[in-house]
Amino acid sequence: MAREPKNFDHLLGGNAKGLSDAQLKAHFTLYQGYVKKLNEIREKLGTADRSAPNYSFNEYSELRRREPVAYNGTVLHEMYFENIGNGSTSPDEHAKKLITASFGSVDAWIADTKAALMSAHGWVLTVFDYEDGKLHNNLVHSEHHAGVFANVHTMIAVDAWEHAYFFDYQTKKADYVANVLSGLNWDVLNKRLAMVGGNKAG
Ligand SMILES: [Fe+2]
Structure with missing residues:
Protein backbone atom coordinates (compact mmCIF):
# COMPACT_ATOMS: atom_id res chain seq x y z
CA MET A 1 0.00 0.00 0.00
CA ALA A 2 1.36 3.36 -0.99
CA ARG A 3 2.61 5.62 1.75
CA GLU A 4 1.07 9.10 1.95
CA PRO A 5 3.31 12.11 2.70
CA LYS A 6 2.61 13.66 6.10
CA ASN A 7 1.48 17.27 6.39
CA PHE A 8 3.72 19.63 8.35
CA ASP A 9 1.96 22.92 7.61
CA HIS A 10 1.69 23.55 11.37
CA LEU A 11 5.34 24.68 11.16
CA LEU A 12 4.49 27.56 8.83
CA GLY A 13 3.94 31.09 10.08
CA GLY A 14 6.95 31.22 12.37
CA ASN A 15 6.44 27.96 14.25
CA ALA A 16 9.85 26.58 13.27
CA LYS A 17 12.48 28.86 14.76
CA GLY A 18 14.51 30.72 12.15
CA LEU A 19 12.88 29.07 9.13
CA SER A 20 10.76 31.02 6.63
CA ASP A 21 7.66 29.61 4.96
CA ALA A 22 9.47 29.62 1.60
CA GLN A 23 12.36 27.59 3.03
CA LEU A 24 10.01 25.11 4.70
CA LYS A 25 7.75 24.71 1.68
CA ALA A 26 10.71 23.94 -0.59
CA HIS A 27 11.84 21.35 1.94
CA PHE A 28 8.35 19.81 2.18
CA THR A 29 8.38 19.38 -1.61
CA LEU A 30 11.74 17.63 -1.48
CA TYR A 31 10.48 15.31 1.29
CA GLN A 32 7.38 14.46 -0.75
CA GLY A 33 9.73 13.40 -3.55
CA TYR A 34 11.34 10.80 -1.28
CA VAL A 35 7.94 9.40 -0.32
CA LYS A 36 7.07 9.13 -4.01
CA LYS A 37 10.32 7.32 -4.77
CA LEU A 38 9.89 4.95 -1.81
CA ASN A 39 6.44 4.02 -3.12
CA GLU A 40 7.80 3.60 -6.65
CA ILE A 41 10.69 1.39 -5.52
CA ARG A 42 8.47 -0.81 -3.36
CA GLU A 43 5.85 -1.16 -6.05
CA LYS A 44 8.52 -2.27 -8.53
CA LEU A 45 10.05 -4.63 -5.97
CA GLY A 46 6.66 -6.32 -5.75
CA THR A 47 6.96 -7.65 -9.27
CA ALA A 48 10.69 -7.45 -10.06
CA ASP A 49 12.32 -10.54 -11.53
CA ARG A 50 14.36 -12.23 -8.78
CA SER A 51 15.98 -14.80 -11.05
CA ALA A 52 19.24 -13.02 -11.90
CA PRO A 53 20.41 -10.70 -9.11
CA ASN A 54 23.77 -9.12 -9.85
CA TYR A 55 26.29 -6.87 -8.13
CA SER A 56 27.07 -4.80 -11.24
CA PHE A 57 23.55 -4.29 -12.49
CA ASN A 58 20.20 -5.93 -12.29
CA GLU A 59 16.84 -4.24 -11.84
CA TYR A 60 15.91 -6.10 -8.65
CA SER A 61 19.42 -5.59 -7.21
CA GLU A 62 19.42 -1.89 -7.94
CA LEU A 63 15.96 -1.40 -6.44
CA ARG A 64 17.10 -3.12 -3.23
CA ARG A 65 20.30 -1.02 -3.19
CA ARG A 66 18.41 2.28 -3.53
CA GLU A 67 15.52 1.39 -1.21
CA PRO A 68 17.40 2.55 1.94
CA VAL A 69 17.99 6.00 0.38
CA ALA A 70 14.29 6.60 -0.26
CA TYR A 71 13.28 4.98 3.05
CA ASN A 72 15.64 7.08 5.17
CA GLY A 73 14.96 10.14 3.03
CA THR A 74 11.31 9.71 3.95
CA VAL A 75 11.55 8.72 7.61
CA LEU A 76 14.35 11.09 8.64
CA HIS A 77 12.54 14.07 7.12
CA GLU A 78 9.38 13.09 9.00
CA MET A 79 11.33 12.84 12.26
CA TYR A 80 13.01 16.20 11.55
CA PHE A 81 9.78 18.06 10.77
CA GLU A 82 8.18 16.50 13.85
CA ASN A 83 11.04 17.47 16.17
CA ILE A 84 11.65 21.10 15.15
CA GLY A 85 9.68 23.89 16.78
CA ASN A 86 9.59 27.39 18.15
CA GLY A 87 11.69 27.02 21.28
CA SER A 88 8.79 27.12 23.73
CA THR A 89 9.39 23.63 25.15
CA SER A 90 12.16 22.07 27.22
CA PRO A 91 13.55 18.63 28.07
CA ASP A 92 11.78 16.80 30.91
FE1 LIG B 1 16.24 17.61 3.92
Whole structure:
Protein backbone atom coordinates (compact mmCIF):
# COMPACT_ATOMS: atom_id res chain seq x y z
CA MET A 1 0.00 0.00 0.00
CA ALA A 2 1.36 3.36 -0.99
CA ARG A 3 2.61 5.62 1.75
CA GLU A 4 1.07 9.10 1.95
CA PRO A 5 3.31 12.11 2.70
CA LYS A 6 2.61 13.66 6.10
CA ASN A 7 1.48 17.27 6.39
CA PHE A 8 3.72 19.63 8.35
CA ASP A 9 1.96 22.92 7.61
CA HIS A 10 1.69 23.55 11.37
CA LEU A 11 5.34 24.68 11.16
CA LEU A 12 4.49 27.56 8.83
CA GLY A 13 3.94 31.09 10.08
CA GLY A 14 6.95 31.22 12.37
CA ASN A 15 6.44 27.96 14.25
CA ALA A 16 9.85 26.58 13.27
CA LYS A 17 12.48 28.86 14.76
CA GLY A 18 14.51 30.72 12.15
CA LEU A 19 12.88 29.07 9.13
CA SER A 20 10.76 31.02 6.63
CA ASP A 21 7.66 29.61 4.96
CA ALA A 22 9.47 29.62 1.60
CA GLN A 23 12.36 27.59 3.03
CA LEU A 24 10.01 25.11 4.70
CA LYS A 25 7.75 24.71 1.68
CA ALA A 26 10.71 23.94 -0.59
CA HIS A 27 11.84 21.35 1.94
CA PHE A 28 8.35 19.81 2.18
CA THR A 29 8.38 19.38 -1.61
CA LEU A 30 11.74 17.63 -1.48
CA TYR A 31 10.48 15.31 1.29
CA GLN A 32 7.38 14.46 -0.75
CA GLY A 33 9.73 13.40 -3.55
CA TYR A 34 11.34 10.80 -1.28
CA VAL A 35 7.94 9.40 -0.32
CA LYS A 36 7.07 9.13 -4.01
CA LYS A 37 10.32 7.32 -4.77
CA LEU A 38 9.89 4.95 -1.81
CA ASN A 39 6.44 4.02 -3.12
CA GLU A 40 7.80 3.60 -6.65
CA ILE A 41 10.69 1.39 -5.52
CA ARG A 42 8.47 -0.81 -3.36
CA GLU A 43 5.85 -1.16 -6.05
CA LYS A 44 8.52 -2.27 -8.53
CA LEU A 45 10.05 -4.63 -5.97
CA GLY A 46 6.66 -6.32 -5.75
CA THR A 47 6.96 -7.65 -9.27
CA ALA A 48 10.69 -7.45 -10.06
CA ASP A 49 12.32 -10.54 -11.53
CA ARG A 50 14.36 -12.23 -8.78
CA SER A 51 15.98 -14.80 -11.05
CA ALA A 52 19.24 -13.02 -11.90
CA PRO A 53 20.41 -10.70 -9.11
CA ASN A 54 23.77 -9.12 -9.85
CA TYR A 55 26.29 -6.87 -8.13
CA SER A 56 27.07 -4.80 -11.24
CA PHE A 57 23.55 -4.29 -12.49
CA ASN A 58 20.20 -5.93 -12.29
CA GLU A 59 16.84 -4.24 -11.84
CA TYR A 60 15.91 -6.10 -8.65
CA SER A 61 19.42 -5.59 -7.21
CA GLU A 62 19.42 -1.89 -7.94
CA LEU A 63 15.96 -1.40 -6.44
CA ARG A 64 17.10 -3.12 -3.23
CA ARG A 65 20.30 -1.02 -3.19
CA ARG A 66 18.41 2.28 -3.53
CA GLU A 67 15.52 1.39 -1.21
CA PRO A 68 17.40 2.55 1.94
CA VAL A 69 17.99 6.00 0.38
CA ALA A 70 14.29 6.60 -0.26
CA TYR A 71 13.28 4.98 3.05
CA ASN A 72 15.64 7.08 5.17
CA GLY A 73 14.96 10.14 3.03
CA THR A 74 11.31 9.71 3.95
CA VAL A 75 11.55 8.72 7.61
CA LEU A 76 14.35 11.09 8.64
CA HIS A 77 12.54 14.07 7.12
CA GLU A 78 9.38 13.09 9.00
CA MET A 79 11.33 12.84 12.26
CA TYR A 80 13.01 16.20 11.55
CA PHE A 81 9.78 18.06 10.77
CA GLU A 82 8.18 16.50 13.85
CA ASN A 83 11.04 17.47 16.17
CA ILE A 84 11.65 21.10 15.15
CA GLY A 85 9.68 23.89 16.78
CA ASN A 86 9.59 27.39 18.15
CA GLY A 87 11.69 27.02 21.28
CA SER A 88 8.79 27.12 23.73
CA THR A 89 9.39 23.63 25.15
CA SER A 90 12.16 22.07 27.22
CA PRO A 91 13.55 18.63 28.07
CA ASP A 92 11.78 16.80 30.91
CA GLU A 93 13.57 15.06 33.80
CA HIS A 94 13.96 11.72 32.01
CA ALA A 95 15.34 13.42 28.89
CA LYS A 96 17.79 15.48 30.95
CA LYS A 97 18.91 12.41 32.91
CA LEU A 98 19.48 10.31 29.80
CA ILE A 99 21.28 13.09 27.92
CA THR A 100 23.44 13.88 30.95
CA ALA A 101 24.29 10.22 31.52
CA SER A 102 25.31 9.97 27.88
CA PHE A 103 27.11 13.25 27.17
CA GLY A 104 27.92 14.71 30.60
CA SER A 105 25.31 17.48 30.43
CA VAL A 106 22.61 18.89 28.16
CA ASP A 107 25.01 21.69 27.18
CA ALA A 108 27.66 19.12 26.25
CA TRP A 109 25.12 17.31 24.05
CA ILE A 110 24.28 20.60 22.32
CA ALA A 111 27.98 21.37 21.82
CA ASP A 112 28.63 17.92 20.33
CA THR A 113 25.54 18.13 18.11
CA LYS A 114 26.63 21.54 16.81
CA ALA A 115 30.11 20.21 16.08
CA ALA A 116 28.71 17.16 14.31
CA LEU A 117 26.33 19.30 12.23
CA MET A 118 29.22 21.52 11.16
CA SER A 119 31.38 18.51 10.26
CA ALA A 120 29.66 17.56 7.00
CA HIS A 121 26.50 18.05 5.05
CA GLY A 122 23.96 15.45 5.99
CA TRP A 123 22.06 14.34 9.06
CA VAL A 124 23.00 14.34 12.67
CA LEU A 125 20.97 11.78 14.52
CA THR A 126 20.98 11.48 18.28
CA VAL A 127 20.41 7.78 18.68
CA PHE A 128 19.82 5.43 21.59
CA ASP A 129 22.35 2.65 21.38
CA TYR A 130 21.12 -0.72 22.65
CA GLU A 131 24.76 -1.80 22.99
CA ASP A 132 25.50 0.49 25.95
CA GLY A 133 22.10 1.96 26.82
CA LYS A 134 23.23 5.50 26.07
CA LEU A 135 22.65 8.21 23.49
CA HIS A 136 25.22 8.90 20.79
CA ASN A 137 25.43 11.33 17.93
CA ASN A 138 25.49 9.58 14.56
CA LEU A 139 26.64 11.60 11.53
CA VAL A 140 24.92 10.36 8.39
CA HIS A 141 26.29 12.01 5.30
CA SER A 142 26.78 11.71 1.55
CA GLU A 143 23.56 9.66 1.34
CA HIS A 144 20.60 9.29 3.70
CA HIS A 145 21.63 5.77 4.62
CA ALA A 146 25.41 6.14 4.68
CA GLY A 147 26.93 5.68 8.10
CA VAL A 148 23.84 4.69 10.09
CA PHE A 149 24.72 2.76 13.24
CA ALA A 150 23.13 -0.68 13.23
CA ASN A 151 21.76 -1.39 16.70
CA VAL A 152 20.19 1.95 17.55
CA HIS A 153 16.87 3.72 17.81
CA THR A 154 16.80 7.21 16.29
CA MET A 155 15.59 9.80 18.79
CA ILE A 156 16.43 13.23 17.34
CA ALA A 157 17.00 14.09 13.68
CA VAL A 158 18.53 17.35 12.47
CA ASP A 159 18.91 18.06 8.78
CA ALA A 160 22.09 19.88 7.77
CA TRP A 161 21.89 19.29 4.05
CA GLU A 162 22.20 22.66 2.29
CA HIS A 163 18.61 22.44 1.02
CA ALA A 164 17.43 22.62 4.66
CA TYR A 165 18.75 26.14 5.24
CA PHE A 166 20.37 27.73 2.17
CA PHE A 167 17.33 29.76 1.13
CA ASP A 168 17.25 31.51 4.51
CA TYR A 169 20.89 31.44 5.58
CA GLN A 170 23.05 31.04 2.47
CA THR A 171 26.51 30.16 3.86
CA LYS A 172 25.68 31.03 7.48
CA LYS A 173 25.13 27.42 8.46
CA ALA A 174 26.15 28.00 12.09
CA ASP A 175 23.23 30.42 12.51
CA TYR A 176 20.80 27.79 11.17
CA VAL A 177 22.28 25.16 13.48
CA ALA A 178 21.96 27.45 16.52
CA ASN A 179 18.34 28.29 15.70
CA VAL A 180 17.20 24.76 14.93
CA LEU A 181 18.76 23.36 18.12
CA SER A 182 17.32 26.08 20.35
CA GLY A 183 13.93 25.63 18.69
CA LEU A 184 13.59 21.85 19.07
CA ASN A 185 10.15 20.54 19.98
CA TRP A 186 10.74 18.87 23.33
CA ASP A 187 7.10 17.82 23.64
CA VAL A 188 7.87 15.39 20.81
CA LEU A 189 11.39 14.56 21.94
CA ASN A 190 10.40 13.84 25.55
CA LYS A 191 7.90 11.25 24.29
CA ARG A 192 10.49 9.63 22.03
CA LEU A 193 13.09 9.52 24.79
CA ALA A 194 10.54 8.08 27.22
CA MET A 195 10.60 4.90 25.10
CA VAL A 196 14.25 4.23 25.96
CA GLY A 197 16.79 4.63 28.71
CA GLY A 198 15.17 2.84 31.61
CA ASN A 199 17.69 2.14 34.34
CA LYS A 200 20.62 1.43 32.06
CA ALA A 201 21.68 5.04 31.59
CA GLY A 202 20.85 6.02 35.18
FE1 LIG B 1 16.24 17.61 3.92
